[in-house]
Amino acid sequence: MSYKKITISTKVFEKADSIVTWIENRPVLVAKYNGKYYGMDAVCAHMGCAILDTVKNGHAICPAHGAEYDVTSGEKVKDAFVKPEAPCEYDESRIPLKTYSVREKEGFLEIDL
Numbered sequence: 001m002s003y004k005k006i007t008i009s010t011k012v013f014e015k016a017d018s019i020v021t022w023i024e025n026r027p028v029l030v031a032k033y034n035g036k037y038y039g040m041d042a043v044c045a046h047m048g049c050a051i052l053d054t055v056k057n058g059h060a061i062c063p064a065h066g067a068e069y070d071v072t073s074g075e076k077v078k079d080a081f082v083k084p085e086a087p088c089e090y091d092e093s094r095i096p097l098k099t100y101s102v103r104e105k106e107g108f109l110e111i112d113l
């Protein structure tokens with residue numbers, strides 16, 4: 001494992017359940033759920049047109065068409081409410097979304113890429 005410090009203070013999670021940060025040119029959702037931190041690719045696998053930025057009860061919710069993913073595993077737990085009408089750049093073969101181990105160190109978070 002190779003943890004990399006990310007400049008997110010744990011204090012962020014006093015007022016929010018999640019935040020999106022850019023790591024190595026890709027958006028990563030960082031969430032706190034049941035007292036633990038989780039990292040997950042933030043681009044929705046449905047049509048790839050939205051960033052997963054909202055987490056409720058451990059589920060990241062896509063703002064575009066409502067698909068939901070478990071932040072602990074990256075597995076889809078709810079389908080989108082529309083089907084793509086044309087082939088998309090992103091597809092559901094990306095499920096489960098890639099997840100990352102996240103740990104706290106000295107008030108900041110580190111992520112294992």
Ligand code: FES
Pocket residue numbers: 044045046047048049050062063064065066067080081
């Ligand atoms: S792009 Fe996320 S549900 Fe459609």
